[in-house]
Amino acid sequence: NLYNFRQIGPDTKIFGIIGKPVAHSKSPMLFNETFKSIGFNGVYVHFLVDDIVNFLHTYSSFDFAGFSCTIPHKEAAAKFCDWVDPVAKSIGAVNCIVRRDDGKFEGYNTDYVGAISAIEDKLRDPHSSSPQSGSPLSGKLFVVIGAGGAGKALAYGAKEKGAKVVIANRTYERAKELAVTIGVDAVTLADLDNFHPETNMILANTTSVGMQPKVDETPIPKHALKNYSLVFDAVYTPVMTRLLKEAEESGAKIVTGVEMFVGQAYEQYERFTGLPAPKELFRKILKI
Numbered sequence: 250n251l252y253n254f255r256q257i258g259p260d261t262k263i264f265g266i267i268g269k270p271v272a273h274s275k276s277p278m279l280f281n282e283t284f285k286s287i288g289f290n291g292v293y294v295h296f297l298v299d300d301i302v303n304f305l306h307t308y309s310s311f312d313f314a315g316f317s318c319t320i321p322h323k324e325a326a327a328k329f330c331d332w333v334d335p336v337a338k339s340i341g342a343v344n345c346i347v348r349r350d351d352g353k354f355e356g357y358n359t360d361y362v363g364a365i366s367a368i369e370d371k372l373r374d375p376h377s378s379s380p381q382s383g384s385p386l387s388g389k390l391f392v393v394i395g396a397g398g399a400g401k402a403l404a405y406g407a408k409e410k411g412a413k414v415v416i417a418n419r420t421y422e423r424a425k426e427l428a429v430t431i432g433v434d435a436v437t438l439a440d441l442d443n444f445h446p447e448t449n450m451i452l453a454n455t456t457s458v459g460m461q462p463k464v465d466e467t468p469i470p471k472h473a474l475k476n477y478s479l480v481f482d483a484v485y486t487p488v489m490t491r492l493l494k495e496a497e498e499s500g501a502k503i504v505t506g507v508e509m510f511v512g513q514a515y516e517q518y519e520r521f522t523g524l525p526a527p528k529e530l531f532r533k534i535l536k537i
């Protein structure tokens with residue numbers, strides 16, 4: 250049972266995910282289980298919506314506290330919000346809407362925070378006793394494959410952390426356009442086959458290459474992975490993509506798309522509730 254209806258009353262905070270499709274989302278299960286476990290008076294529901302602006306106007310008299318938004322509404326959400334976080338504004342996509350007490354809507358992008366913080370966590374040495382200042386991404390060469398919404402978010406996020414970003418895309422013009430906007434470099438996807446400017450590079454795949462059912466595909470050949478110390482894949486069906494398997498075999502650390510999902514969920518939870526995310530509980534609920 251997703252919701253405990255007997256506990257819903259006038260003081261219950263209502264959250265939801267707006268998308269199309271939306272039924273597959275794990276967020277309602279994750280948030281409702283968490284609310285139940287920690288005794289937070291909230292409920293989180295699915296909203297299958299065609300037109301997000303119309304939806305938010307129509308239901309603005311309801312006491313909604315916050316929304317997650319997913320495909321295809323992230324760009325429209327960024328335009329709708331009364332205030333948009335500077336990074337979300339640069340990316341042009343909002344996936345987390347918080348309603349303030351005065352009824353105004355604030356927009357954030359937690360997708361990029363989720364991926365970037367999962368990558369940072371994996372790069373930090375858990376055995377180091379000295380406090381680590383700054384981001385472990387600072388000064389690193391960070392290659393982003395893909396120039397769509399997710400590629401844009403990762404490239405902005407990595408640049409914010411002080412990484413030297415290179416965008417690689419099948420269609421070079423698209424990579425170039427994005428790179429010029431952000432102020433980073435662009436190459437073609439084929440260029441990555443022989444791209445070894447330095448060691449300890451980071452690689453992030455933001456394309457759908459390797460996703461079910463085409464699980465034999467990979468965006469970069471295995472021989473080209475040897476100078477990367479960490480590889481991230483936004484694809485999470487399957488969780489272990491061919492790219493991640495080959496990265497592991499090449500000695501790199503890996504970060505899966507599931508880590509990006511849970512990382513962005515921590516961030517949304519904190520924005521929605523004002524409480525620190527119960528990270529261990531989230532991982533237990535998601536069985537990761």
Ligand code: ATR
Nearest residue numbers: 395396397398399400418419420423455456457458
């Ligand atoms: P999203 O917003 O989810 O990132 P998108 O805007 O459709 O999605 O972008 C998809 C990205 O995956 C693009 O960078 C696309 O490359 P092109 O710009 O050349 O189209 C990339 N992509 C999709 N399928 C691909 C494939 N089979 N091989 C290489 N790149 C692919």
